[in-house]
Amino acid sequence: MQVAYTLYDSKLNGEADIFFDHYSPVKIISSVVDGGELRPVEERVCRFCGKRTPAATFKNEAHIIPHQLGNESLVSDFECDSCNKIFGKYEAQLANFLGINRTLNKVKGKKGYPTFDAPGNEVKASVKDILGLEDVVEIEVGKNLSVNMETGEHKLSFRQPGYRPISVFKALAHIGFCMMNNDDLLGYRRCIEELMLSHKKDVKCVGHPIFNVAFAALPRKHDTFAILYRRIQPGLFPLHALHVFTGDTMIQLAMPFQKNDTENYSSEFGALYLPPGHFDGDHAEDVNIPWRVRDMSGADTMQEASGLGFTINPERLKNLVVIDPATGELKDIPFDPTQIAKIVISKEDQRINYPNEPGKTEDGAEDVS
Numbered sequence: 001m002q003v004a005y006t007l008y009d010s011k012l013n014g015e016a017d018i019f020f021d022h023y024s025p026v027k028i029i030s031s032v033v034d035g036g037e038l039r040p041v042e043e044r045v046c047r048f049c050g051k052r053t054p055a056a057t058f059k060n061e062a063h064i065i066p067h068q069l070g071n072e073s074l075v076s077d078f079e080c081d082s083c084n085k086i087f088g089k090y091e092a093q094l095a096n097f098l099g100i101n102r103t104l105n106k107v108k109g110k111k112g113y114p115t116f117d118a119p120g121n122e123v124k125a126s127v128k129d130i131l132g133l134e135d136v137v138e139i140e141v142g143k144n145l146s147v148n149m150e151t152g153e154h155k156l157s158f159r160q161p162g163y164r165p166i167s168v169f170k171a172l173a174h175i176g177f178c179m180m181n182n183d184d185l186l187g188y189r190r191c192i193e194e195l196m197l198s199h200k201k202d203v204k205c206v207g208h209p210i211f212n213v214a215f216a217a218l219p220r221k222h223d224t225f226a227i228l229y230r231r232i233q234p235g236l237f238p239l240h241a242l243h244v245f246t247g248d249t250m251i252q253l254a255m256p257f258q259k260n261d262t263e264n265y266s267s268e269f270g271a272l273y274l275p276p277g278h279f280d281g282d283h284a285e286d287v288n289i290p291w292r293v294r295d296m297s298g299a300d301t302m303q304e305a306s307g308l309g310f311t312i313n314p315e316r317l318k319n320l321v322v323i324d325p326a327t328g329e330l331k332d333i334p335f336d337p338t339q340i341a342k343i344v345i346s347k348e349d350q351r352i353n354y355p356n357e358p359g360k361t362e363d364g365a366e367d368v369s
Helices: 010-022 081-098 165-179 182-186 189-196 314-318
Strands: 023-030 124-130 133-140 145-147 153-159 212-231 240-254 291-295 305-311 342-345
Touching (some): 010 023, 182 189
Antiparallel strands (some): 023 212, 133 342
């Protein structure tokens, strides 16, 4: 299988060549492509616990890519309800880990666009229609926004919901196990039984480098899709690697504890990371996109400080004016950044429709009489 992959930073072509010298894609799945016809319930076998009807039930929709990553239609016929319940708990931890990013990227879940509530009601973000602007992100900032009028820097600080790192890893690894062919899956049978379907050995995994996951924030947004790679030549690298693209995020991880891999685990054994890029076919302007490798082996719940930052030209800040949100009329009030209550993020081509703007009828339509 061949893929056309373009790096954001052409200076890293050498690193990409090393990755593709060792790995080849074996399967690609997308949240916007239907997975095809499912087998009848009476013929289904769970690839995780091995049970079949009637020992197992298959009533729930089992998503190959989690709902929390924007997948609405790609479901499987090989995951029983009991295993689906286990993986659903991991996916809830994944949602907490992704936090406000799911809202900013407008990644739909089971109940539509997710609302983000920071612990303690510090910050709230949601997707809504406001003043004629459709599907905008509204962020209630409380007292957590700081503005530097001299530099134009805006910093919004808040806390992320708590999450268990190893559960986040399992939610991502689940995608790879769903994509894997049956023969390769056999090599991970012990991992599935003792790690994916149980918490008993989580604490023994703490600090193991196989649970390192690389994240990169991309300048382009993608529909959610995943690529499973298989090693094509011997080396001190895991047999399978998984890449997941969702919104503006690229995620890379190695599939853990393949039976032959574990025999080679040593200080020299480790994952290969593919430099950030895209599959759109055109060439982007060279830009350095660093990735952050995180240890996702922790078994304890973590709660982290987080935030958003952006910069506005300070000269524009000095010329900001206050507008009446009902009429759109300018008010003779100096701009005070400490009074900012909300931030609204919309597309550049959208126009605010003030309900009581002069020249509008009572229903907000333009008066053309």
